[in-house]
Amino acid sequence: KAGVTQTPRYLIKTRGQQVTLSCSPISGHRSVSWYQQTPGQGLQFLFEYFSETQRNKGNFPGRFSGRQFSNSRSEMNVSTLELGDSALYLCASSLSGAGADTQYFGPGTRLTVL
């Protein structure tokens, strides 16, 4: 079974631009979560989608948004990019997010904001 895939793997943007990252979960997984990883703040939860609905949200500004499609693929969008948004963005999928369900991570998208 194919793992979680994320595209693109690397992105360079400038301040003020917006960016869209994509995540394809493991086949059959319906929950997709996004995390931001930076050297200073570590790994932080952004949000989780399940059945096309945002189910949980971390403590990030409204510039960070996401969505999920009917095939469970998910995108996250960051508008008005700031230098501090430079990070590795990780997507994780799980079957339903309940009980002993575990999250499997993709390789990440490394975003650099200049």
Next chain:
Amino acid sequence: GEDVEQSLFLSVREGDSSVINCTYTDSSSTYLYWYKQEPGAGLQLLTYIFSNMDMKQDQRLTVLLNKKDKHLSLRIADTQTGDSAIYFCAERGKTGANNLFFGTGTRLTVIP
């Protein structure tokens, strides 16, 4: 909120055992996880433990959970150079929410 702490660095000699420690604060955590991250890669799930267990063994990996002290450890037996990586412990969010709270990560260096 949840606070998960780990020591930042650990060095061991090849063939020795490694023990990576983690403390957490949310006593309602139901599941605790260990992930491995190699340079330039995402997170690889190593193992997890349910909060009503105190030990879980999986080949070279042993997880110990002391719920009273909110202390979790990962022991890697016969550590190999390929085990060099950053190891993260994580606890599941409150009320079973599907978000993980991660520790700072422990960088394990295996010396040949």
